[in-house]
Amino acid sequence: MFHLLDIKKHDDGISFDQTVDVKAQLLARDPDIIDVDSVHVVGNISFDSGLYLLNYDLTYRLVLPSSRSMEPVAFDNQLFISEVFIEEQDVASKKELVEDDLVLILEGDSVNLEDSVVDNILLNIPLRVLTEAELENEDLPSGESWSVLTEDQYQALQEEKKVENNPFSALNGLFED
Structure with a gap:
């Protein structure tokens, strides 16, 4: 957590390099997450023209259930995060930035790094998570009477049905002599 007065005091901003423990917050907000560890942030927060600029590299290991088999799948991820904050009293002077959703409005007198980390990890959870075996196997x-299809397989099946349901398909080959 960085207090706004401390950020304003440092012309070059405040640099940080730390490991954060956000496991409890992540598990509380997304029950599908099995585990998270090695959450490491390296970056800088600074003040410029009424805006607080937060830039950092985020690396972490996340364990999620497979989309197919529900088996745990661990993967490492690295993101570069850049966020811009503004104090509530400055919203009127920077109204166009607020309306275009280019800035986040600060509630209170500090910027919470852990909240930013949690939000960005949640925003970057992939929809398709597969184990190594599932990636190699296309099955x-x-x-019984159902199967999962890829989009390409579904399109091919639809094309086959169009040909079969064509009322003129019975006439095919009639005039081949």
Whole structure:
């Protein structure tokens, strides 16, 4: 957590290089997350023309359930985060930035790095998580009278149905002599 007065005192901003423990916050906000560790941030926060600029590299290891089998899948991720904050009393003077959602409005007298880290990890959770075996094997789950299809397989199936349902398909080959 960085207090706004401390940020304003440093012309070059405040640099940081730390490991943060955000596991409890992440698990509380997304119950699908199995585990998170090695959350490391390196960056700088500074003040310029009424704006607080937060820039940092975020690296972490996240464990999520597989999209197909629900088996735990661990993967490492690295992100560069750049956020701009503004104090509530300065909103009127920077109204165009607020309306275009280019700045975040600060509530209180500090910028919370952990909240930023948690939000950015949650925003970057992939929709498709597969184990190594699932990545190598193209077979999708299926059962009695159902199966999962890729989009390409679905499109091919739709094309086949169009040909089969064509009322003129019975006339095919009639005039080949």
